[in-house]
Amino acid sequence: MDDPLPDSPQSLLPYGNGRSYGDSCLNDGGAILDARGLDRWQSFDRSTGVLRCEAGVLLADILALVVPMGWFLPVTPGTRFVTVGGAIANDVHGKNHHRTGTFGQHILRLALRRSSQGIIICSPSENTDLFHATIAGLGLTGLILWADIQLRQIANPAMDTETIRFRNLDAFFDLSDESDRDYEYTVAWIDCLARGRSLGRGLFMRGNHAATREKLPTHAGKTHSFPMETPFPLVNAWSLRTFNSLYYRKQLAQMRRAITHYEPFFYPLDGILHWNRLYGRPGFLQYQCVVPTEVAKDSIRTLLDAIATARSGSFLAVLKVFGNRISPGLLSFPRPGATLALDFPNQGVRTLDLLNQLDRIVAAAGGAVYPAKDARMSGEHFRQYFPLWTKFQTYIDPRFSSSFWRRVTTRT
Numbered sequence: 001m002d003d004p005l006p007d008s009p010q011s012l013l014p015y016g017n018g019r020s021y022g023d024s025c026l027n028d029g030g031a032i033l034d035a036r037g038l039d040r041w042q043s044f045d046r047s048t049g050v051l052r053c054e055a056g057v058l059l060a061d062i063l064a065l066v067v068p069m070g071w072f073l074p075v076t077p078g079t080r081f082v083t084v085g086g087a088i089a090n091d092v093h094g095k096n097h098h099r100t101g102t103f104g105q106h107i108l109r110l111a112l113r114r115s116s117q118g119i120i121i122c123s124p125s126e127n128t129d130l131f132h133a134t135i136a137g138l139g140l141t142g143l144i145l146w147a148d149i150q151l152r153q154i155a156n157p158a159m160d161t162e163t164i165r166f167r168n169l170d171a172f173f174d175l176s177d178e179s180d181r182d183y184e185y186t187v188a189w190i191d192c193l194a195r196g197r198s199l200g201r202g203l204f205m206r207g208n209h210a211a212t213r214e215k216l217p218t219h220a221g222k223t224h225s226f227p228m229e230t231p232f233p234l235v236n237a238w239s240l241r242t243f244n245s246l247y248y249r250k251q252l253a254q255m256r257r258a259i260t261h262y263e264p265f266f267y268p269l270d271g272i273l274h275w276n277r278l279y280g281r282p283g284f285l286q287y288q289c290v291v292p293t294e295v296a297k298d299s300i301r302t303l304l305d306a307i308a309t310a311r312s313g314s315f316l317a318v319l320k321v322f323g324n325r326i327s328p329g330l331l332s333f334p335r336p337g338a339t340l341a342l343d344f345p346n347q348g349v350r351t352l353d354l355l356n357q358l359d360r361i362v363a364a365a366g367g368a369v370y371p372a373k374d375a376r377m378s379g380e381h382f383r384q385y386f387p388l389w390t391k392f393q394t395y396i397d398p399r400f401s402s403s404f405w406r407r408v409t410t411r412t
Contacts, residue, residue: 005115005143006031011401012115014139016083017058020090021286022375023403024138030401033143035085041065042146049151050108055085055144062149063262071151072209072262074106078318080267085144090372091136091332095185095207095266098323100152102334104135105325108148112141115399119145124328133395136329138371140405142397154209158216159185159265161207164255165248169200169301173338176321179206185265187320191244192304192313192342199304201248202319210259219261243315269316279345284314285375287355288333288341290322291367296338299365303340303358310354314343330392333370341373352376371404382408 005012011030018025038056045051049071051062059073060080066072077092086092091104100106109123112134120142122131134141166172172188179186183206190202210216263270291299300319307313318341322334344351359381362369368385369377383389393409 005113005399006033012143012397012399013402014055014085014089014143016056016086016089017081019079019082019086021373022371023407024090024371024374025086026403027401028403035083035143038085038145046071049153050148051151052146052148053084054146055083055088057084058082059084059087066151067154067157067262070153070155072154074100074150074152075103076266077103078267079270081270084147084149085139088135088144088147089137089139091327091329091334092372093322093334095187095205095320097325097334098180098186098321099184101323101325102136102327102329102332104328104332106150107135108150110134110147111145113143113145115142115397130395132328133330133392136327136332137392137395138331138402138404140396140400140402142400155212156210156216157219157262158210158213159207159260159262160210160257161205161260161265162255162257163251164204164206165202165251166204167201168198169297169304172200172202172204172319173297173321175204179204180321180323184208187318189247190304190317190319191248192317193241193244193308193311194248195305195308199301199308200319202317203248203251205265207265209262213259216259216261219263240313240315247315278315279343282346282348284343284345285351285355286341286343286373287358288339288370288373289358289362289367290333290335290337290339290370291362291365292335292337295365296321299361299367300338300340302361306354306357306361307342310350312344312347312351312354314345317342330388330395331371331386333368333372335368337367341370371408374404377408379408379410 008031012033013027014035015025015032016035036056038054040054042052046069059082075094077094087103091102093102112120112122120127166175186206188202188204190200194201321338324336327334363381363384
């Protein structure tokens with residue numbers, strides 16, 4: 001652990017499990033530090049729920065260890081196959097942002113390897129500025145070695161959930177306002193191709209960790225794999241419209257309640273290996289944005305109308321309202337408002353033009369695009385979305401860089 005960073009003339013960048021969708025974890029022309037080798041447990045206090053582990057440990061590994069002991073992650077993104085270091089570096093969020101904020105808000109301490117200063121311990125009370133730069137710091141402030149994480153207590157692995165079919169965007173915001181008071185986890189799937197009075201229709205999912213029950217749901221934990229990569233995308237206007245229409249009507253009742261294991265509730269795509277093959281060899285671009293509360297409804301409506309007009313979008317279009325908890329990182333993405341995330345089949349210029357159009361809508365609303373899921377936003381828009389970027393760059397380790405950072409900070 002006391003070994004210095006590799007002696008290399010190239011710039012360095014930590015790499016976790018590669019679940020970022022863009023170039024924030026890439027370093028073209030530089031060197032990558034494979035952080036998955038930092039995979040050891042250091043301590044766990046079962047009475048307080050404070051876990052110390054190295055930065056290469058997967059969230060899946062944490063869950064396998066602590067759920068049987070009655071503990072759970074305080075915040076989890078839509079996949080459990082991300083490293084602790086990656087979760088910190090991107091300050092990930094989840095379905096409970098309105099209650100508990102981002103992952104970084106539950107980091108008590110972390111150890112950071114800097115190229116010229118050795119190991120520095122950072123926390124909200126020691127080396128505070130560097131701590132806030134490292135949360136959502138995109139791996140640029142140094143190599144995270146380990147972190148202390150405050151977990152949350154649960155009674156069992158089950159989730160008490162409700163799924164409600166809603167008819168349009170107004171109904172979504174009404175449901176979100178109603179649900180955020182009583183449910184820790186809320187999120188919606190929306191039909192991104194619906195238009196007119198049905199624009200923004202979808203299925204609203206809300207849930208809490210289940211109380212103690214004598215009989216818990218069984219969960220086989222099986223995974224399926226998409227068999228092969230096709231030369232052309234299976235995601236197109238026809239398949240999207242057909243799937244979305246059927247999925248919207250998949251439950252006969254307007255509301256369905258269920259007790260389910262936490263895995264299918266939090267990680268539906270983790271059960272399908274290589275699901276990205278649906279998009280064929282051209283692949284896809286993911287787009288996630290947030291728009292401020294005061295203009296959220298109008299801005300999301302404008303975004304969805306542009307997507308539907310372009311007859312593009314994804315099977316998994318997610319809409320969620322962020323809460324008012326301010327993220328600790330200088331470059332943290334979550335902020336009060338509504339966030340929309342979709343996957344777009346890569347159709348070259350046509351797709352890039354659509355995403356540029358969405359960027360203009362988001363920028364005009366005073367919102368932001370998520371760096372962890374970006375591969376093409378302009379430097380001008382990045383600097384508008386994250387005005388603290390100039391302060392942040394003073395904390396970048398002089399030997400660290402990334403393809404993303406060079407792209408969005410090079411003025412042209």
